[in-house]
Amino acid sequence: MRAGRGAYPWTTGVAGTLLVSVLAGCSPGGQEEAVTVGLITKQEENPYWVEMREVAQETADDLDVELLTATGTSDTDVASQEAALDDMVEQGVDGILLAPTDAAALEGAIARAQEAGVRVIAVDTPTDPPELVQATFATDNERAGELIGRYAAAKVEELGLDPQVATLDLTPGVSTGEQRRAGFLSGFGAEEGDEAVVASVDTEGDRDNAAVAMTQVLTDHPDVNVVYTVNEPAALGALAALQDAGADLDEIVLVSVDGGCAAMREGVRPGLIDATAMQYPQNMAREGVRAIARAVREGQEPTGYLDTGTLLVSDAPVEGVESRRVEFGVRTCWGS
Amino acid sequence: MATVQSQTDQREAPLVARHLRVPFALLILCFAAWGMAANLTDILVGVFRGIFDMSNFQSSLVQFAYYGAYFLLAIPAALINSRFGFKTGVLVGLGLAAVGGFLFIPAGEMLAYNMFLLALFVLAAGLSILETSANPFVIAMGDEASATQRLNLAQSFNPVGANLGVLMGAVLILPNLTPEESKTIMSEGELLAAQEADLFQVLRPYVFIASVLVLIWLLIAFRKMHLPTEPEAVDLTEGGGGTFARLWANRHYRFGVVAQFFNVAAQTCTWTFTILYAQDVVGLSQEAAGWWLQASLLIFLVSRFVMTWLLGIFRPAKLLLIMALFGAACCLTSMFVLNIVGLVAVVMISAGLSLMFPTIYGMALQGLGPDAKFGSAGLVMAILGGALIPMVQAAVMDVSSSALGYAVPGVCLLVVAAYAVFDLRTDRPGPGAPVTHEAGAQS
Structure with missing residues (x-):
């Protein structure tokens, strides 16, 4: 009479354990140290800069990093970038990715940021001299x-x-x-x-x-x-x-x-x-956000030049x- | 009086024998599992192309391994069922498929594409046996009068699984892969690490499916089952030389097998390369491309209901002709309109494909009488089209472009259209009683 009514608690237990072990691989890790990154682009008329901002945001989301963004109105808008640099330092960012419109004109603002302990990485456009910033991530x-x-x-x-x-x-x-x-x-x-x-x-x-x-x-x-x-x-x-x-x-x-x-x-x-x-603005943004997160969380400071590929x-x-x-x-x- | 009693019994007979409800539910999971695995595999072609930096042709070997196994195992599966019974067939299928799923783990550690192909082959071999066994098993799980209803209910979970398979790929695999442009600046060591990480994303859903299959295996293996309807023994000798000769002489059947081969080919090609089209031609991300494949499957599902309704109005061959030409026109559009319109055309091919498998099946088998059982095997084995023709499309993509590759499913659909024209032009009464479509991973 018990035909067709098998009881199998141990079998379900074995397979259940397997399932749980597979799903455990999907569980999120522990709480990571808070990181805030700033990104200052030249303008947003050009899709190049839009892509850079979007990839920076995606990367920040993946790494659980807060991203602040600012942009100028043109490739020569120095005033907006200078104001954005000072503003981001005020907000306590850990690092800034800057696509400088005019490195010479921005030298003062970059120096103020560094004095406040904020890392500055030039993206896309190198500064002259390159030593004005900690690192440069740009196309060769x-x-x-x-x-x-x-x-x-x-x-x-x-x-x-x-x-x-x-x-x-x-x-x-x-x-x-x-x-x-x-x-x-x-x-x-x-x-x-x-x-x-x-x-x-x-x-x-x-x-x-x-x-x-x-x-x-x-x-x-x-x-x-x-x-x-x-x-x-x-x-x-x-x-x-x-x-x-x-x-x-x-x-x-x-x-x-x-x-x-x-x-x-x-x-x-x-x-x-x-x-x-x-050239790949995606790589500049992705590597830039990662570099600042790595510096804060693992103590690996970004230095030198990173060729972002061509x-x-x-x-x-x-x-x-x-x-x-x-x-x-x-x-x-x-x-x- | 006896007649009244018999009718009452029939009305009251449950769809599934009471003591077999749990096994029936488990078999339903099997139906979903092979739909899930098949369509998850569609995603793998593009994924492996990126991870192993391969040509389209090399990556299309994924489908060759998968559908090739389905084809090769069809007859051994029937032999297992004939010799050892359906429960054994189901258990062998589940076990082999689970082994295939777990083989993704060593394949991932070895970072070897060939090992992944082997894992897929074993997985598909198991699913082929499982499918061949589960269909008659479900039929035998209750009253004979409700067998078709029971089978339809179980089969309706196949497209559910298919959609879940693509969803798993779109959610678990595609968004987590290393971006291609990121690899352009990686050192050899970083590339290797990225490859490992990406392959881990790939193996996770397969190991999950394998774990579920193990669970089902255990639940079925340790349960005694008495089937109320004794399944018919499969006599593999019944389709002897006489039957084969009769079938071969029947042009409707012979051309039907050819049409089914090209239908399965068109379907596999369309879905295999949807993601690649979305990426290579329109420039969408892998993640977004996955959702377009999902849309294809949903359109396929909805269209099938619409086609079922339309088949009640139009002669099947006429509707088949219209939809095949529609699909071919979509292919033509996708070849030359290289933007989102072309991608929509790729997705809309699924609307044309939705009626083809069961319609060709019915048209080819119509009037075959006792030869239909053997004849149906030939139609199911037309799945070989899914193994071979995607490689042709991939080769065309390699020498021309991803868009022009859609000439291949376009030609396949024209062959199907030719079959419909042949059926319309030859003097034969339209399909009468529908032939139950009992199998086919591509259904």
Whole structure:
């Protein structure tokens, strides 16, 4: 009569123990020391800075760190950053991630923060001199330029072109742009003043400025077949001008630096921009928050320079130059 | 008088024999378990691609191992049931599947992709045996008149498990993986540590499933069961040469098996690469991509109810043709509209897929008479499409792009559409009495 009514307390006990042991792996750890991190970006018009803030927030949430954020109104808004630095020190942050608009003008505020025992890490843009801050987490801009320079040289060879190079640069005196340009020339196998470089125009990295500049370059040098752009907005501006002029894009090599999602989808994926060297604001933010949390909780102070990575992405790879597929670029690009 | 008494008995007969309610509930968990494992595996293709930095083709071996095991174990499972009974079949299946789940632990420690493939193979082998045994077991757990209802009730937990599987992946695995851009600046040691941490996230849900299977195994193993309906012995010789020859000569059946192969292929391809499409083409995070796969499964579930209603209005072959063409159009959209619209198209393929397995099953078996039992095995074994064709899509993705890879399920769906056209054009009465669809992990 007891058939079908087996009693099995011990069996449930054994399996229950197994289940509990698996789930125990999911339980949260103990209370960690409180950490507050400040992030000061240049502006929020550019998705680059939005991405940096979002990743900083995600990382802070993961590490149970409080994040305070502030931003300026433009790439040259020093006053807002200075006020934000002082304000964050007042609020007792343990460390600040700062993307300095003008390191010289911010030197006083940075010094006040350090005197108050607050760590300052420069992100994206190094200070001059770098020793103004404890550490710098930024793209190796020269390396980024070199990658696209090497690509452009190999592509020129593949297409059998006689190179006529135009460079659409940033602004004189801004290290980021100067390093990228120097890297490009080095990777391309050219030097400053090389006769292959037929035109160089400052665009401030602005799309409209670049379009105007490219139109002028095409008027002055219609045989231009290699275009270096300091960033992707400039590349998209140059592209618009080339298309308006009816240029044969199959015979023109257009390269850039950045890794933004818009240019990746509209420019690199359809092969309009031949290659771009990606930079990763995500890594600057993630590593920055981690570094300050580690300093407070484990006593490992951040120092020196951390290269936050740069990789070449192209829809048309060339032999002898390592590059990643566009799908990788779309997955790891910044912005929406 | 006797007739009245008999009808009363039938009306009052419970869905499940009273003393078998607990085992029935446990078997329901089994139905959920294989749905869970199958769809959790869909997530693994993209996850392993990232963790081991592999090509799409290499990572698609996950599906080859999983569905290949399902295919290979179908006949051995029938032999086990025939020789030792359904309870033994269920226990062997549960045990093997649990071993497969626990094999994720050494695989994680060895950081070896091949070991994960082995673990998946063993897990799927167990689930294949479990599925083959559990269906007739459920049928035998009560009155014969309510067998179909009982089976339908149990099978309805399969999509529940499937959705839970994706949910587990979306909640437990995908958000906790190391971001790809973060790896670009890691040293070799840091990469190894990240790989270990990511693999731990992967093995956790599998070890959880294995633990649940052990629990069910213990609860079934130590319970005596007397089945009210003696299950029919499976005579594997009954489908002898004569049956095979008759089936092979029947074009509706033969083409039906081909259509089912490509239907399962289209389904596996679509779900396997949804996450990769969302990441590679639209640029979504792994976590967000997981929710799009979840949406696919929910649309599949809801559409199946809608299709059941529509099948009462339209001839099945006509509806099959419409939905296959709809699915192919979605594939075409996803190939060339490289934004969120393309992703929506990928998700909407599931609406087209929702009616295919049972509809092809019914169309192919219609009018086969006693050959239907043997014939159904051929249709279930069409699951091989899920093992082979995702590798083709992955190879296309590797040489072209993730978006153009959707040409592969598109072609598969056109084959299904061709079968529907064939059925509509050949002079055969429309499907009459529905054929009970009793098995199929892809159902």
